[in-house]
Amino acid sequence: MILLGNFFLAIAALAFLLVCNLIYFTKMPGGDAGVGYAWSLLFGIAGFSVCLAIVTAIIGSQGGFGWVGAPGSQRTLLVLGGLILVLIGNGFFMVGEYPHDLPVVLRKTIRLIPAILPPALLIGAAILLNGKQAAAPALAYKLPIYAGLFLGLLGIGILMAARAQRTAAILQSESGFRSQTHQNHQNHIDSTDVSKDMVFLLVYTDANHPEDVREKALAKIKSWPGWQEELVRRLQNDWAPEAFTFLASNEVDDKTMFPEPVRQGVRIQARLIRESIRNCRNPYDLYAGRFGWEVERVLRTVDKFKGMGVDYRPAVQELRLALDEPARFEKPRLAATLTVDKWLKKN
Numbered sequence: 001m002i003l004l005g006n007f008f009l010a011i012a013a014l015a016f017l018l019v020c021n022l023i024y025f026t027k028m029p030g031g032d033a034g035v036g037y038a039w040s041l042l043f044g045i046a047g048f049s050v051c052l053a054i055v056t057a058i059i060g061s062q063g064g065f066g067w068v069g070a071p072g073s074q075r076t077l078l079v080l081g082g083l084i085l086v087l088i089g090n091g092f093f094m095v096g097e098y099p100h101d102l103p104v105v106l107r108k109t110i111r112l113i114p115a116i117l118p119p120a121l122l123i124g125a126a127i128l129l130n131g132k133q134a135a136a137p138a139l140a141y142k143l144p145i146y147a148g149l150f151l152g153l154l155g156i157g158i159l160m161a162a163r164a165q166r167t168a169a170i171l172q173s174e175s176g177f178r179s180q181t182h183q184n185h186q187n188h189i190d191s192t193d194v195s196k197d198m199v200f201l202l203v204y205t206d207a208n209h210p211e212d213v214r215e216k217a218l219a220k221i222k223s224w225p226g227w228q229e230e231l232v233r234r235l236q237n238d239w240a241p242e243a244f245t246f247l248a249s250n251e252v253d254d255k256t257m258f259p260e261p262v263r264q265g266v267r268i269q270a271r272l273i274r275e276s277i278r279n280c281r282n283p284y285d286l287y288a289g290r291f292g293w294e295v296e297r298v299l300r301t302v303d304k305f306k307g308m309g310v311d312y313r314p315a316v317q318e319l320r321l322a323l324d325e326p327a328r329f330e331k332p333r334l335a336a337t338l339t340v341d342k343w344l345k346k347n
Contacts, residue, residue: 005058005129009122012051016118019044019094023114036311039341045094048118049087055125056083064128086148088156090117116150199215199234202242206297207249218250232257235265237273241294247304248297259310262301266315269298277325279316288332291323295336299343306347313347316340 022041022166028034056079065079086207093113124141127133133141185204192201204217231252234243243265252258273291280286297317302312320340 001058001063002130002131005055006126008051008054008058009126009129011116012055014123015044015051016048016122019048019118020115023094027212041095042329045091049091052087052125053083054122055129059125059128062129062131064131082145084151085156086121086145086151089148089151089154090114090121092156092158093117093151096230099142113151116320117144117148117308121148145224173289175291182210182213184299185209186216189213189216189220192219192220198224198227198230199239199242202234202246204248205250221246228252228254232261235261236268238268240265240268241272241297244269244294244301248300255305255308259305259308262305263310263312263315266298266302266312267318269294270315270319273319273322274325277322277327280327280329280331283329283331286329286331286333291334291336292339294340295319295323299339301344313344316343 016204019041022037022044026037060079067076093110098123109177121144124144127141176189189204190196194201198221201221202219205212207220208218223251224230231243231246234240235258247258247262273294275287275289299316302316306312323337323340325333
């Protein structure tokens with residue numbers, strides 16, 4: 001077993017030399033060569049770690065950890081936990097995963113760790129494996145192990161701190177983006193001439209928008225006396241989807257104006273879906289969830305005006321057929337078809 005352990009120690013030493021060469025004497029290339037460099041580094045670290053773990057197991061089987069000062073199973077757990085920390089610390093600093101905004105002196109000191117710790121660990125392991133504890137100073141095999149434990153904890157701490165910092169930065173960036181987007185929506189509503197461009201405000205009236213943005217858009221729209229007539233007009237041209245966005249989430253003052261224009265709008269939406277499918281040139285443009293937003297708002301609007309003298313079923317059937325329009329490639333099963341099928345079955 002000792003001979004086998006020394007064999008794995010030699011393999012670990014070769015792995016260390018490979019990693020050391022990559023870290024200190026090889027400039028990381030770009031492109032595909034950079035990927036090869038990274039894999040070589042990872043394989044070297046993995047080889048070193050696996051070999052050291054095997055050597056540790058052999059040392060344990062030979063009673064080489066009697067100095068740990070814990071009985072039986074507790075000693076095994078301590079050694080196992082210590083090994084994991086040592087390997088984490090060693091691997092962490094070997095791959096250079098530490099903040100690079102550290103002071104220069106500290107950064108240079110940390111960069112030396114991958115050249116110092118592994119040889120020290122190998123020496124300590126060799127002493128313990130070959131039963132030379134009595135002839136060697138205790139620090140020769142204890143110091144590398146304690147240093148590895150400390151660096152393992154340090155590496156985990158740095159990694160957690162770095163991830164927390166990155167997460168905080170991402171959250172702050174997302175919060176800033178949402179805040180800016182929210183303000184942009186408010187500004188757009190303020191600057192829009194509702195008598196000329198009301199259609200561009202309809203998107204803000206959907207129920208999924210923040211309440212203050214939605215209420216502001218609704219107030220601006222309804223400040224124009226002709227807003228209902230404009231909705232009716234938009235239902236009868238290619239802006240029908242925007243009109244459905246408003247009608248699905250909001251009420252109108254005079255519902256009698258809308259039943260027939262809504263029917264026409266459903267047919268226009270069906271045509272727009274057909275044209276969109278025909279114009280899709282690659283599968284990425286036509287995914288399973290495509291048209292779900294449009295179809296859901298059409299059907300919500302239709303449900304509001306049922307029973308007012310207009311039969312919407314033929315128009316909705318036309319919408320359903322539009323979803324079956326052939327594409328230039330094999331199209332996925334559109335989830336919107338199930339939504340329409342359920343409506344037709346119910347109505």
